[in-house]
Amino acid sequence: MPNGSLSLAASLYLLSYDPETGLPTAAHTALLVRAAALTELVQRGMLTDADGCPCPVADAATGDRALDGLLELIGESRPRSWQIWVGHQPRLTEHAVRDQMVAAGYLRAKGKRMLGLFPAREYTLERPEPVVGMRDDVVRVLHGEQPVAEVSERDAALVTLAAAGELRTVVTATDAKVRKRRILALGERCGGMGPVLEKVIAQVRTALAAAVATAMLAATAAVTAT
Numbered sequence: 001m002p003n004g005s006l007s008l009a010a011s012l013y014l015l016s017y018d019p020e021t022g023l024p025t026a027a028h029t030a031l032l033v034r035a036a037a038l039t040e041l042v043q044r045g046m047l048t049d050a051d052g053c054p055c056p057v058a059d060a061a062t063g064d065r066a067l068d069g070l071l072e073l074i075g076e077s078r079p080r081s082w083q084i085w086v087g088h089q090p091r092l093t094e095h096a097v098r099d100q101m102v103a104a105g106y107l108r109a110k111g112k113r114m115l116g117l118f119p120a121r122e123y124t125l126e127r128p129e130p131v132v133g134m135r136d137d138v139v140r141v142l143h144g145e146q147p148v149a150e151v152s153e154r155d156a157a158l159v160t161l162a163a164a165g166e167l168r169t170v171v172t173a174t175d176a177k178v179r180k181r182r183i184l185a186l187g188e189r190c191g192g193m194g195p196v197l198e199k200v201i202a203q204v205r206t207a208l209a210a211a212v213a214t215a216m217l218a219a220t221a222a223v224t225a226t
Helices: 008-015 029-043 065-076 082-087 090-103 128-143 153-164 173-178 180-190 195-225
Strands: 047-050 053-056 107-114 118-125
Touching: 008 029, 008 065, 008 090, 008 128, 008 153, 029 047, 029 053, 029 065, 029 082, 029 090, 029 153, 029 195, 047 195, 053 065, 053 082, 065 090, 082 195, 090 107, 128 153, 128 180, 153 180, 153 195, 173 180, 180 195
Parallel strands: none
Antiparallel strands: 047 053, 107 118
16 A cells, blocks of 8 residues: 555544654644545535535445444444544444555554453554654655645645644644644635535634643543543
């Protein structure tokens, strides 16, 4: 699976890994991956908006098991808003993407025991070079002088979702402040298929940012309580 064929969700999943340590860096990767999957399905015309809820296009299929699994899940579920779908069972999409990355050789799975008792699996980056290349490309979009109008919708989505999801391997806290205007402009670019879909993608980004903030607050509270 060459880099160019990676879904938006898979790219962001891999970018959540530190190429130097080979380990994941974000505790909320599932939210980021789900938001990326929703965004790509909107960009590809597979999901439309129906009264504020995602609705799969009839007979829509991407050929990507993770994306098609999400289409099926949405199609078989009761109507839920875009914001709710960002956080509704997001690990289903994350695990589907993770398994794809293992099969493609980007990740390596190995067994371990939690607390020395319970069997579990640990996933580490097997091929750091492509991830370094992807990270450099995304950072170049964020910091470069290329006009926003010339940035592809996919690359614009990579930057804006990484910023909304606080993916610090790509968009640092300083970047989020100093490059705020560019990030906002890229956000408008990644929803450039029309006002309705632009609004939908903006909702997904806002929901992702809110979900990540809530998760981080909960983690901080748990640490404080111990």
